[in-house]
Amino acid sequence: MGWETAIATMTLTCFARLGRDYRRFEEVHRERGYTLDEITTALASAGLTLLDAFACLPRIGPTFEPPGETTGRVLFVAHQ
Numbered sequence: 001m002g003w004e005t006a007i008a009t010m011t012l013t014c015f016a017r018l019g020r021d022y023r024r025f026e027e028v029h030r031e032r033g034y035t036l037d038e039i040t041t042a043l044a045s046a047g048l049t050l051l052d053a054f055a056c057l058p059r060i061g062p063t064f065e066p067p068g069e070t071t072g073r074v075l076f077v078a079h080q
Contacts, residue, residue, distance in 0.1 A: 006033040036067065039076060048078040 015022045054062040056073040067074045
């Protein structure tokens, strides 16, 4: 991750089955990380009220536990 920009770039090599063959393709994903304070400020600026935030695990989803210092992804619940 570029710590100065908080952007992570991932290149994925994928294979899609087409009958008996496979098609290979690549995807490049760029993600920007934000602090919890940045997200809550953005929600408030958009007129939303934060109801809760949960730590998320890759491919599993929310743990329904509060996010901690090492939490990689957070699910925010907000309403207008």
